[in-house]
Amino acid sequence: MLLRWLHITAGLVVIVAGAFALFAKKGSRLHRSAGTVFFVAMVTLTATGAIAATFVHPNRGNVVAAFSTFYLVTTAWLTVKRDVVAARGWYVALMALGFATGLRALSLGVLAVRHGPVDQFPPAPFFLFALVVLSAAALDARLLVAGHIAGAQRLVRHLWRMGMAYWIATASLFLGQAKFFPAPIRASGLLVVPVLLVAGTTLYWLVRTLRGRKAMRSVAKATQGT
Template sequence: MSPLLIVHVSAGCVGILSGAAALSVRKGERLHRAFGTVFFLSMLTVSALAIYLAIFVPPTAAGGAPPSASVSVGILTIYLVATAWMTVRRKEGCIGRFEKGALLVALGVTAALLIFGLRAASIPMTRPGGYVPYFVFAAFAAFAATGDLRMILRGGISGVRRIARHLWRMCFALFFAASFFFLGQQKVMPVYMHGSPLLLALGIAPLLVMIFWLIRVRFTNWFKDDPHHKADRSLR
């Protein structure tokens, strides 16, 4: 295993652990922000290295995924954690060049994934598994871009919407990391664990936690009642 691949895998493991820790502690407190910072930096590292490995390392050595898929998902992951991070860094009800640039990135990733998917689907005898994921990720990127556009048109975001935006983007980035590791890399695990329900549960756990917190944030008084919900302002 090359040094870059070791760093890539290590950063992914740190990202999964720090992301899980950030979700486990009280939101807005110093510990939550510390784990969140580690997760943010880890995901930037693992995504940047995924892009590099996809471009410069043969697919068999980099894990077998098509370079177009690895590069697109890598950029999408960087976009998710960066916009989630900036959501709590930016003053409520304000936008800037970053948000407008992020929208362009999301639209660019959407277009690229659609092109890659159509190209893969046009190849004779290609199974759905060879092109459907492109369209799934394209739809997801388009959904995220729609949220960016709405925020820009409103002149910013605040309150519950702001927390929800930060939450779902970070959780999806964690889901990408967890699912790629626990579901996509079972070959590096003991044979008896291949296809294990435990690995499936670990892979989709970030989505389940995200749903729980989105419901709690959007439909309960947690945001208003929690004395720490404004603690993220200290990051500015």
């Protein structure tokens, strides 16, 4: 019972803190404070979710979702908190977790294709988790080879991983737990709005960051040419 309420409380904090972090001006005090709360709540949410899905109500799909989200949010957090060289061991460990989780998702997706839904999960979510997490882990490997990340690249890595983790949490609540919302709200289609809003806002910040990077390059080239 305690585990359940801890999971629910952490989930609600994730939704609220994530909204502040996502919509606040990046780098502002509000953004940093909300991001810290979001990170702690997300780690709690995924940890309790993984424990419940493994030991209390076994569900392989929920285990994959929990580990995938944990991996994304921790690598996003590490990106802006620790240099690659200084925290190389953490980067390697998280990369290994990403590959393991992605391969597990892929195997369960194949199993769902062959034999039908796995613990009520159809193939598509497993393949989505596999695509996202394996791609992220491959980028981790590339980062470890480079040994350094800075500027817009660092921000983009942080943004898309945090955004994806928040999107998973939002979709899990508003779509995955739709049965707990009143029937009129379910019938209205409003439950999909927060999910689309998170995806759209994350995309907006990514495009804005990438455009800023392009503009900085143009200025640098113009300066070199004078």
